[in-house]
Amino acid sequence: MKSKLSYTFVNNIEKIGQALWQEMAVGTNPFCQYEFLHALESSKSVGPDTGWHPHHLILYKNNEAVCLVPLYKKNHSYGEYVFDFAWANTYKQYGLNYYPKLISAIPFTPVTGGRILCRPNTDQTELVEVVCQVTSEKLSLDGLSSMHWLFVEAQTSQRLAVQQQLTRRSVQFQWFNRGYATFSDFLATMNSRKRKTIKSERNKVFQAEVTVERLTGEKLHMANMDFFYHCYQQTYLKRSGHTGYLTQDFFKQIFQTMHHNLLIVEASMGGQPIASALFFYDDKQLFGRYWGAIVDIPQLHFECCYYQGIEFCIDKGLAEFNPGTQGEHKIMRGFEPTYCYSNHQLKELAFHEAVGRFIKTEDIGIAEYKQNAESLLPFKKLTDDRL
Incomplete structure (x- = not known):
């Protein structure tokens, strides 16, 4: 399959078109839909003047599009909600440029959803491997420091981890019907x-x-x-x-x-x-x-x-209500702690390994935070399906 694959990057979602994007985005949440992402670009809420440079990936097999990835080159870390400012500062201390970087995310929208979009019933395992290869090459070709996948679905995060993309967890609060x-x-x-x-x-x-x-x-x-x-x-x-x-x-x-x-x-x-x-x-x-x-x-x-x-x-x-990021005050109102996932690849191996060690240490605190939040839930009895 890999030998038959080709790809291109585009700097405007209109070059992909609504029909193709929606074909790939079936079943995803509203923020992954063409209308939302197109509105961000055409309204200039994202674009070169904002530090969000659209750089979407199209993957082809036998000249037919089989996969889309919403991508952006970033000149800063604002509007992401997965915080890496400390990583950027460390790069600067060593005389290296952290920006620009490459991210797959929905701008200003900390909501878990599809990041590697493909037609329904498509096995993503091999596509994830190829996409990781393509984005790794992109880091070197374009002088980018790193690749970041923000608020990815748990299964996608696991597949990215297989490709040596560091997994980072955070906690949001959701209500379940x-x-x-x-x-x-x-x-x-x-x-x-x-x-x-x-x-x-x-x-x-x-x-x-x-x-x-x-x-x-x-x-x-x-x-x-x-x-x-x-x-x-x-x-x-x-x-x-x-x-x-x-x-x-x-x-x-x-x-x-x-x-x-x-x-x-x-x-x-x-x-x-x-x-x-x-x-x-x-x-x-x-x-x-x-x-x-x-x-x-x-x-x-x-x-x-x-x-x-x-x-x-x-x-x-x-079935669910995601009220937005942050806020321990949500707990007493019945919003339950859930994990969110991001994955990260830093081009410089030494920094990649250092960030990996940081994430492992950070994750101990994240797990404790989630456990403590669960203990504060206001329900009479915490049933197994809330864990």
């Missing part, structure tokens, strides 16, 4: 104290005379997206001093092309919107992405970003 018919059914699985806390938090929002609405489909209008974007900018200004990585044009495009994947939770007071949270969803999972408010109401963040999302999953029969 165990056949709940109502939000009350979910609360019934918790111990009394936590159950009362959640009820109290929700009551405080409604006692403040705040109305919260879930908007999808025909109920979701561009005006809702515009208000959300205003909230998004305000949140980034307060937290980071800039207006966010994603442009307004990006949100306009996904409103047009991914309307069926969007949920906005909008809070209002006196008939005027005061807060907004943006989610993506498919037929399996809900993904919380961004939030902002122009009025500070106690507990409103938890209501809009967590409890409304849980209710949406129950109503739609969705």
Whole structure:
């Protein structure tokens, strides 16, 4: 098979085209879809001016595309959520350049999903081997320091590890739908104290005379997206001093092309919107992405970003809810710790081995953190299927 394979790299997803990309992306989450990645590029949320240079890989067999890999050359490590700043600093101390580097990731989106895309029912084992060979050659040819696979699926991570790609674990918190018919059914699985806390938090929002609405489909209008974007900018200004990585044009495009994947939770007071949270969803999972408010109401963040999302999953029969990265405060609200995986190859062997030793040491703490988080879950009894 290898002798019949060829490949090319392209700097614009439009050169691949929607039809081919979607053929390979069947079954992946909304962020792996052509519409999402195309919106990032065409809105200039990613591109040379942002330090994210699209460099997607197409693998061919007998002149027919058999595999796609979303790739980017990076001039920095921002917007990735798998932190390697210490590695970059060490490179600098030794007079070496860590940037540019090559990554396979969804920009600004710490969500596990497909990174080596191929047609359904394709055995990825050999494709992973070939892709690793191609990207290794790319490091030398283009003067890149390293290759990074971020938020890959567990099975893909295992296959990459076979190809000597270092495996690094991190922890996120997810909510799992165990056949709940109502939000009350979910609360019934918790111990009394936590159950009362959640009820109290929700009551405080409604006692403040705040109305919260879930908007999808025909109920979701561009005006809702515009208000959300205003909230998004305000949140980034307060937290980071800039207006966010994603442009307004990006949100306009996904409103047009991914309307069926969007949920906005909008809070209002006196008939005027005061807060907004943006989610993506498919037929399996809900993904919380961004939030902002122009009025500070106690507990409103938890209501809009967590409890409304849980209710949406129950109503739609969705199996999982990924509310976003970080946040131990999610534990007491029923979000359970889960592993995320990344894989890494550094071109300089000595640094590759040193990073491997660092990851082994780091992983001891990661495992302890996950175990401690599990011990804090609010459920009456932690059943085996939550491990």
